[in-house]
Amino acid sequence: MTIAAGTDDQRQRAWSWLIACLAVLAAQILGQHLMGRLWICECGYVKFWEGVVNSSGNSQHIADWYTPSHIIHGFLFYGLGHLLMRGRPLSARLLLATVVESAWEIAENTPMVINRYRSATISLDYFGDSILNSTMDTLAMAAGFLIASRLPVALTVAIATVLELFTGWIIRDNLTLNVLMLVWPLDVVKAWQAGV
Structure with a gap:
C-alpha cells in the first residue's frame, strides 16, 4: 500500500481509511480499559517476548x-477483504480487518470467552490479555494483512502453514487447534496438548 x-x-481517502483504523484500535483500547483489563502485565514490567506459554506472563x-496466529488472522482477513471488497482501496479493506480483529480482541477478553478457554482448552491459567498484548495482537494482524497484500498467494499460504506447523510443534497449540478447541473441544487433542 503506497499512500504517495x-x-x-x-x-486523502487512503489516509481517511487509515485514520479510521487507528480510531477502531483506540476504541478497542478504551473498551478493554472500561472492561477493567490491565494495561501491562501484573508483574509490573514489559517484555518484548514471553516464551513460556503456561505462565502468568503469557498474553501479557x-x-x-x-503472535503468529494474529499474523495469520491478517492473511485470512486480507483474503476475505479481497473477496468481499474487490475494487475497494487496500486501506478500506484494512479497516474491515481491523474492525473484525478488534471485535475479537474485545470478545476474547470477556469473562464468558476467558472461562471457555479455561474449561475447554489446556489454558487453565489464562485470565485474558493485557491491553498492551491485545493492542499488539491487532497490530500483528495488520502486519499480516499488509504482508499478504504484497506477497503471492502461494507464498502467503506457505508462510501460514510453516507458522502453524512450527507453533503446533513447539507449544502444541496454534490457530487451527485454538479454534477447534474453542468450538468443538476434543479430549484426545486436549490430552495431546497437555503432553499426556
Missing part, C-alpha cells in the same frame, strides 16, 4: 507464541 501513489483525492507482553 495516485491522485490527491485517492491519497508485546509478543508471545500466539
